Amino acid sequence: MSRRLAVLAAALVSAGCANHCGARGGLPPNEPPRGVAGDGHSYLVVGKGPYKAFYDSMGRISRLEYDGNGDGRPDQIALHDGQKAPHELDVDSDFDGKIDRWEEYDPEGKVVRVGLSRRGNGIPDIWTSLDAQRHATRKDYDEDGDGKPDRWEYLSADGRVDRVEIDSDRDGRPDRWQIWQGGRLVAEELDTDRDGRPDRRLRYGANGRVTAMEPIAHP
Numbered sequence: 711m712s713r714r715l716a717v718l719a720a721a722l723v724s725a726g727c728a729n730h731c732g733a734r735g736g737l738p739p740n741e742p743p744r745g746v747a748g749d750g751h752s753y754l755v756v757g758k759g760p761y762k763a764f765y766d767s768m769g770r771i772s773r774l775e776y777d778g779n780g781d782g783r784p785d786q787i788a789l790h791d792g793q794k795a796p797h798e799l800d801v802d803s804d805f806d807g808k809i810d811r812w813e814e815y816d817p818e819g820k821v822v823r824v825g826l827s828r829r830g831n832g833i834p835d836i837w838t839s840l841d842a843q844r845h846a847t848r849k850d851y852d853e854d855g856d857g858k859p860d861r862w863e864y865l866s867a868d869g870r871v872d873r874v875e876i877d878s879d880r881d882g883r884p885d886r887w888q889i890w891q892g893g894r895l896v897a898e899e900l901d902t903d904r905d906g907r908p909d910r911r912l913r914y915g916a917n918g919r920v921t922a923m924e925p926i927a928h929p
Contacts, residue, residue, distance in 0.1 A: 761775070787809070897913050
């Protein structure tokens with residue numbers, strides 16, 4: 711997806727210079743019209759069909775918008791911030807005017823993280839981190855919708871949950887650490903005195919019930 715948008719951005723650069731660049735007898739080319747993008751900033755705008763490219767004053771592409779259904783609202787927004795390839799692609803998959811999928815890319819154009827909005831409010835509340843083979847390695851959840859993750863799930867190579875960290879008091883750091891094996895919770899460490907370190911350990915049986923509780927000593 712990002713490569714296709716990058717190619718289209720290059721095509722729009724050429725389209726923006728058609729009949730202008732080098733065609734005015736040595737005079738400077740006409741400047742494209744200015745417009746305000748969805749981020750509230752003013753850019754130089756070049757449009758072609760369902761595509762609209764926004765450039766900064768130095769002629770560097772900042773974002774590329776695509777309106778696939780022709781309703782006047784972009785349903786794909788590639789964020790370039792002056793780079794040739796986009797570092798993020800925002801998608802409105804249900805065409806309701808709100809972004810519901812966010813894709814982050816590395817400099818080589820590989821997707822490294824994907825965000826989704828479970829609440830449908832245009833704000834991501836679950837992020838999935840991917841490795842080089844696009845396998846999920848971690849999921850970050852924002853359960854209370856404050857824009858900060860409060861649950862982190864670490865996944866094994868087969869996609870199962872290996873470890874979970876939970877910020878139950880919403881202070882920005884985990885206070886519960888869970889160990890999972892074969893799809894079930896086997897142990898959990900708790901920080902009951904809020905010093906950032908676990909001081910209690912719970913062990914769970916196959917039926918999900920606590921079988922033991924023991925203190926964790928620190929030197």
